[in-house]
Amino acid sequence: MFDETAAIPSGLHHDQFVAAPLTTDTAALDYESYMASPHVIRAHSDGRWPVEGFTLADDLKLVTKHQADHENRRAFTFVLLAPSLREALGCLYVNPLREYLQRAGADRRLLDAVPSASALVTFWLRQDQQDTGLADVVVEAVNDWLLTEWPLTTHVFRVLPDERSSCRALDQLDLRKTRLSLPGDTRPYIWYQPSA
Template sequence: MFDETAAIPSGLHHERFVATPLTTDTAALDYASYMASPHVIRAHSDGRWPIDGFTLEDDLKLVAKHQADHENRRAFTFVLLAPSLREALGCLYVNPLREYLQRAGADRRILDAVPAASAMVTFWLRQDQQGTGLADVVVEAVNDWLLTEWPLATHLFRVLPDERSSCAALDRLNLRKTRLSLPGDTRPYVWYQPLV
């Protein structure tokens, strides 16, 4: 997604949340947030992510993979923490868009239109944060952060219709809503792109 000289931001500090790389040091906070959010996790993952019987040890294995991807600049996962840094509010993922589109069977016209330094952005917020306005804050702050501090040519947010708070927040921001026809992806994803 990026060349080796591109500077990647270490995090985002906002008065409502702090985005910091997800590591094994923050895994327990991430796990607590995840397990407190079964409906959110099911909606965000379309039922693909485990909940019943999912243990902290299971989470640590996934977090270690996210941490390795982040450190090796393959993909970037941030845990969203409360300002106190004692509680996780959700997670943010900044993944290579072109790689995703290739896996999903995008045609050459779409792939040629997407620069290498492009990101697919997804996120989820803890269940008790739904309807609190946090989604609006996160979407606006993250969009500005990606536009101003990341070495990206473009980014697209991706959500599923059942992620109601996230969809509503993205609808309220000045973004272009679109659907991509991807033969390898059967989920009804909705995509949002900045207008700049």
């Protein structure tokens, strides 16, 4: 997604949340947030992510992979923390868009139109933060951050219709909403990208 010289932001500090790289040091906070949000996790992952019987040890394995991907600049996972840094509010993922589109069977015309420095952005917020207005704050701040501080040509947000707070927050921004027909991924994703 990025060449070796591109500077990647270390995090995002906002008065209502902090986005910090997800590491084994924050895994326990991430796990607590994840387990407190079964309906959110099912909606966000379309039922693909485990909830029942999912342990901290299971989470640590995933976090270790996310941390390695982040450190090796393959993909970037951030834990969203409360300003106190004592509670996780959710997670943010900045992944290579072209790689996802290739896996999902996008046609050559679409792949050729997508610059290499393009990101697929997804996020979830813990269950007790739904309908609190936090999604609006996160979406606006993250979109601005990606536009101004990341070495990206473009980015897109991806959500599923059942992620209602996230959809409402994205609908309120000046973003173009679209659907993509991808033979390798038939989920009804909604895509949002900056208008300019």
